[in-house]
Amino acid sequence: MSWLFPQIPRPDAEQLIDLFNADFANRCFSGFEHPQRFYQASGGDRLPDEELKVARAAIIDIAKQSGFPDQPPTSTRNQAYARFEAAVAEWFAGWAALDVDRPGVAAETTRRDWWSYLTLVVLPDVACWRWVSETQGNLLKHERFLGGGRNTFQRIHRRVLCLDRGTDHPDRFGLIRELKEDDFSAILERPSLSSSPRIARMIAEELLLMRARLSEAGWGLGQQQSVYRQAIKDLCAYGIVTVFDLLDDAQLQDVVRESFLQCEIRLKRDVPQPCNSDGHGKRSRLIGAFRYLLSGSSEPAADGSST
Amino acid sequence: MRPVAYPYPVLPVSDLPDPEWFLASGDDLTSLRDGIDAWDAEVPLVLHAPLEAWPAFDDLFQASGLHEALQHATLAVLVETGPSPITGHRFTAFREPLRAIDREAGLTIKLDSSQLIEKVTLHFLITVDSCMVPGFELRSGSVLFRHAFSFPLEGSFANFPVRPVSFTERKWSPGFWQVDVGLISDLDQSLLGTLLVYLNSDHADVIERLNSGNDRALECLFQADIVSTVLQVILMDESLEPDIGQTYADGSIGQAASDWLAGLRDDATSLLNVAMLREEMVSRPGVFHARCQAFALMEVGT
Numbered sequence A: 001m002s003w004l005f006p007q008i009p010r011p012d013a014e015q016l017i018d019l020f021n022a023d024f025a026n027r028c029f030s031g032f033e034h035p036q037r038f039y040q041a042s043g044g045d046r047l048p049d050e051e052l053k054v055a056r057a058a059i060i061d062i063a064k065q066s067g068f069p070d071q072p073p074t075s076t077r078n079q080a081y082a083r084f085e086a087a088v089a090e091w092f093a094g095w096a097a098l099d100v101d102r103p104g105v106a107a108e109t110t111r112r113d114w115w116s117y118l119t120l121v122v123l124p125d126v127a128c129w130r131w132v133s134e135t136q137g138n139l140l141k142h143e144r145f146l147g148g149g150r151n152t153f154q155r156i157h158r159r160v161l162c163l164d165r166g167t168d169h170p171d172r173f174g175l176i177r178e179l180k181e182d183d184f185s186a187i188l189e190r191p192s193l194s195s196s197p198r199i200a201r202m203i204a205e206e207l208l209l210m211r212a213r214l215s216e217a218g219w220g221l222g223q224q225q226s227v228y229r230q231a232i233k234d235l236c237a238y239g240i241v242t243v244f245d246l247l248d249d250a251q252l253q254d255v256v257r258e259s260f261l262q263c264e265i266r267l268k269r270d271v272p273q274p275c276n277s278d279g280h281g282k283r284s285r286l287i288g289a290f291r292y293l294l295s296g297s298s299e300p301a302a303d304g305s306s307t
Numbered sequence B: 001m002r003p004v005a006y007p008y009p010v011l012p013v014s015d016l017p018d019p020e021w022f023l024a025s026g027d028d029l030t031s032l033r034d035g036i037d038a039w040d041a042e043v044p045l046v047l048h049a050p051l052e053a054w055p056a057f058d059d060l061f062q063a064s065g066l067h068e069a070l071q072h073a074t075l076a077v078l079v080e081t082g083p084s085p086i087t088g089h090r091f092t093a094f095r096e097p098l099r100a101i102d103r104e105a106g107l108t109i110k111l112d113s114s115q116l117i118e119k120v121t122l123h124f125l126i127t128v129d130s131c132m133v134p135g136f137e138l139r140s141g142s143v144l145f146r147h148a149f150s151f152p153l154e155g156s157f158a159n160f161p162v163r164p165v166s167f168t169e170r171k172w173s174p175g176f177w178q179v180d181v182g183l184i185s186d187l188d189q190s191l192l193g194t195l196l197v198y199l200n201s202d203h204a205d206v207i208e209r210l211n212s213g214n215d216r217a218l219e220c221l222f223q224a225d226i227v228s229t230v231l232q233v234i235l236m237d238e239s240l241e242p243d244i245g246q247t248y249a250d251g252s253i254g255q256a257a258s259d260w261l262a263g264l265r266d267d268a269t270s271l272l273n274v275a276m277l278r279e280e281m282v283s284r285p286g287v288f289h290a291r292c293q294a295f296a297l298m299e300v301g302t
Helices: A010-022 A049-064 A074-094 A112-122 A124-134 A154-163 A174-178 A181-188 A197-216 A221-238 A249-270 A278-295 B057-063 B067-072 B201-212 B216-236 B253-267 B274-283 B285-301
Strands: B022-025 B028-031 B045-049 B073-081 B089-097 B107-111 B119-128 B131-133 B136-138 B142-152 B162-165 B177-181 B195-200
Touching (some): A074 A154, A197 A221, B057 B067, B089 B107, B195 B201, B195 B216, B216 B285, B253 B274
Antiparallel strands (some): B022 B045
């Protein structure tokens, strides 16, 4: 059975964000009703509010494990948010309303106005907590609250749709747990690859294998990033003349692996081999500490100022 | 592998007419060019593409120097659907060896509607498995022919925010529906965000008939009411200055109003401009409303 999810029109969603930005006190949950709440005029039953209550309670519990409603300490903030998002992804996968385990994608679950509703009406406090460190002058970014690829919860749902290894896998959510923020963007923000979950998973698996190989050889995250960025660009270009969707698993894996390996070979040819000695590691850390002192931390503090 | 030009022989587009897609209902075929108004998430979608205008595959491949590739060729249809590419998904709806395709019968696919949303793009593809043709080694999945066709799934009205409420409980006049037009300060603002249609839940049978897609007359009245209500608001507000043929943002109320006004004008026996339609709306509202009905009838009927 398809559920019809509650939605709010985009202009009303934007008004809510403006309200949140006008006064910090508005950034709170005030019930599931909204004057402009609507449901798609199509077959199916409306998702009962009871389900929304369950979702709110579960996600708040998960957020609390990462410090909600208090901000996690700056030093561990990114890890805390990553933990939170991985746990929400697992919860979404198990939430019957989203019907993740069915064959194919339940299209109703991808409606942008539903994710706007979930973010702004059902879980506004959690969404504001998640992105407060990103705000400048305490202003919330619309893209995190309106439905879309960067919405607080829709992007997590998309990770589940594209990167869930399936119920039979011993580490079903390993990809979602192991990939980093930039990795998700590199894969999921390229629809020619990520619109097919099989292709997205294959690339993600190869990315992690590449990471393990290069880490073992002493290459840093920066080099790993340039390898996968180039490999994914190459795959996009190759995908113009080849339909990856029609390749079988072995063929697809060969194409993806070849792309990554060739980029690794070019990296090793063009960039000096890293040194693994202790002395070099200490020197790198010292240089890193100097840079930190000179330029400040990479992430602004909660109040938007640089530390 | 580097992103460089990768020339290889393909089927000549000039020899292959673009496939046209139809909605199939029994023996009836309806062109998908204008989308589907009566789509429902719980009803499978049967689509058909006639192929009898295509040349025989043997002749086509022979003439293109790809004869060796024919036995390795596959005809496939990929479906891409979603509110936007970045939140959408793609799946293979059809895949058969090209030699197994009966051109006279055409191609028919049945889609699970619950996997579809807002916009559907059908990618019609002829690809090959790994094979050799004179001078080239073709890799698996290489595209020999590609055609993409998109259509809006839910028609021009299905996305309207509608809200069933009991008119009795709210002590409203007991009509079947009420069209609520929000404040319009700019014609580039979103149509869907400005409108809200309240359906009277005391008349569940009417809502059911509207949803069924089978009651053309009721649908026509419903659409005519929306068109005339929105145009009344816009035409009476002199600051908005709507005009036919003017460009407004995609999905905006201005774009919809401009299209509707053009439809009303073209429907008239003599060409009317916006000022004349405004005058008619004020001095002869019955005629104006009948004109909206005729326009809606044409929209529902097509």
